[in-house]
Every structure is written in C-alpha cells, then in structure tokens.
Amino acid sequence: MKQSLFTMEHARQLTADTYELVLSGDTSAITAPGQFVNIQLPGKFLRRPISICNWTKDALLLLVRVVGEGTHDLVRCVPGTELDVLSGLGNGFDLAKGGAHPILLGGGIGIAPLYGLAQRMLEAGIAPTVGLGFRSGGDAFYLEEFGKLGCRLMVATEDGSLGTKGFVTDLARHVPECGYAFVCGPTPMLKAVHGLPQLTGGQFSFEARMGCGFGACMGCSVPTGNGYKRVCKDGPILYKEEIVW
Incomplete structure (x- = not known):
C-alpha cells in the first residue's frame, strides 16, 4: 500500500452514470489487475474504494459509476485537481x-x-x-x-x-x-x-462496504470456507472453492 497524491488529468462520460477517469501519479504499489485504490474526497469522512481498470508506471485508469455523493464529486473533479490516494490495495487476479x-x-x-x-x-x-x-x-x-x-x-x-x-x-x-x-x-x-x-x-x-480499506477495522469481513476474510485485505479476489453463500 502506498499513500500519494494523484492529479486528475481527464474525465470522460461513457453512459448516463458511468465515467472514465485518468489520474497521473506514482503507481508503483500496483502489482496485479484486480487491486483497487481508496480515494479521499474533500468533506467526506470515508475514502471511496474504486477498482483499478488499468495502469501504467505513471497513470491510473478508473471506470466509475455514480452511486452517491462521493462518486458524484469524484467524476466532477476538474483537470489539475489533486487527490489523496491509497494505491495497491487488496490482492489481485492470479x-x-x-x-x-x-x-x-x-x-x-x-x-x-x-x-x-x-x-x-x-x-x-x-x-x-x-x-x-x-x-x-x-x-x-x-x-x-x-x-x-x-x-x-x-x-x-x-x-x-x-x-x-x-x-x-x-x-x-x-x-x-x-x-x-x-x-x-x-x-x-x-x-x-x-x-x-x-x-x-x-x-x-467481491465488493463490500469498507471503513479503512487496508484490513485494520474488519468491517468488510465475509465468511468463507476458510473462516472470515477481509474483502479489502484478503480479497477482493476470492477463489471459487473457498466461497460460501
């Protein structure tokens, strides 16, 4: 996990409620597809976890669906806006x-x-x-x-x-x-x-409501065949054989 500032470079509306965002910054903590970032927004107590769509060594591509005030504010950030981002969170696809x-x-x-x-x-x-x-x-x-x-x-x-x-x-x-x-x-x-x-x-x-996003608060724990696992830390990727419904 790495905390750093990212700069909004580009926002493009894809559908009525879905946007493509490009942020520039240090992506060195991202190691595998399937990980996510947790973004701090002004005036919001909790960060917003967003799946990583793709990345390069100095840019982050996100696809964001507007579902509340936080994501509404995020997609309307103008180019040049700096955002505090925790990157490289969770495990990824193997x-x-x-x-x-x-x-x-x-x-x-x-x-x-x-x-x-x-x-x-x-x-x-x-x-x-x-x-x-x-x-x-x-x-x-x-x-x-x-x-x-x-x-x-x-x-x-x-x-x-x-x-x-x-x-x-x-x-x-x-x-x-x-x-x-x-x-x-x-x-x-x-x-x-x-x-x-x-x-x-x-x-x-898997998706879950998260408090911290890095495994400290246990708020996103889900039952598995191997006991409870934290979606943010032990996930978000779970294997078929360990999932219970």
Whole structure:
C-alpha cells in the first residue's frame, strides 16, 4: 500500500452514470489487475474504494459509476485537481491459475478490472474469452476498448437491445470449453456464475462496504470456507472453492 497524491488529468462520460477517469501519479504499489485504490474526497469522512481498470508506471485508469455523493464529486473533479490516494490495495487476479483459455465475465461496472486483466493475459500469451453483461444497450460501455485488445468478446443485455438477450451466465454456457473463470460484478451475478456446472475453478472479485480499506477495522469481513476474510485485505479476489453463500 502506498499513500500519494494523484492529479486528475481527464474525465470522460461513457453512459448516463458511468465515467472514465485518468489520474497521473506514482503507481508503483500496483502489482496485479484486480487491486483497487481508496480515494479521499474533500468533506467526506470515508475514502471511496474504486477498482483499478488499468495502469501504467505513471497513470491510473478508473471506470466509475455514480452511486452517491462521493462518486458524484469524484467524476466532477476538474483537470489539475489533486487527490489523496491509497494505491495497491487488496490482492489481485492470479493469471497463471486460469490456463490458456479462461473466460472473463463482468457485469455493469464490474467489467472495469477485467480490461487490464485481459490486456495482461494477451501479453502473456493467454487467449481469454470475455463476456460482458449490461441492463441494456444504453448502459453498455468499453466494448470498443475490449474489441481493440483482440480478445474474443461476447455481450449480453437483459432487455436484448444489444448482443444476446439474457445474462453473462447465458454467455458462459455457450463456451463450455472455458472451465476457469475470472469474474467481477454484483453479488447475484457472482453467485449465479459460481453455480455454473462447467466451471472447474475461478477467481471472483467481491465488493463490500469498507471503513479503512487496508484490513485494520474488519468491517468488510465475509465468511468463507476458510473462516472470515477481509474483502479489502484478503480479497477482493476470492477463489471459487473457498466461497460460501
């Protein structure tokens, strides 16, 4: 974990409530896709945890969905705004455990960490299939960016306005050869994917309300087959075999 100042460089609205942010700063504490940052906002007591979409040695890419005052203020920061950021938090996805042809499944804003994950898999010679789910075509974002990576991409929407009508689980059933999944999204989606009979293993990114973000307060603890684990410190990535619902 590293505390440092990041500078807002760019903000772009992607959908009615989703934004792309680019912050410049020291990203040396970030070691794996799936980690997150915790951002201090003026006038807010608690920091806001945000999944890392991607990063370079001196820049951070975030995808943020506005859900309250904190994220509302964050996406409206003007270029040049300095933000106090804790970076390199949590564990990350382990690329080596997924084999040569894993499937990456994301729902809504949960697609964010899968972008950096897919890029690093391709750089490592791994060929992932990516399945993304949204409520409707109007809620979809980052499809062009995933497409440019060159991985196999499938899309599902609940209303059928874009791609397959249904959920990411429906996409996964069409790819039975992918037995290992990397998953990020809302809890009902994680549970549904966890129950897919084709999966021999997987890594699931969990969300939880956090106090500190680095394991001190225990407020984000969840039960697992190996006892309680802190989403912020022992997660956010949990393995399929240890998850209990």
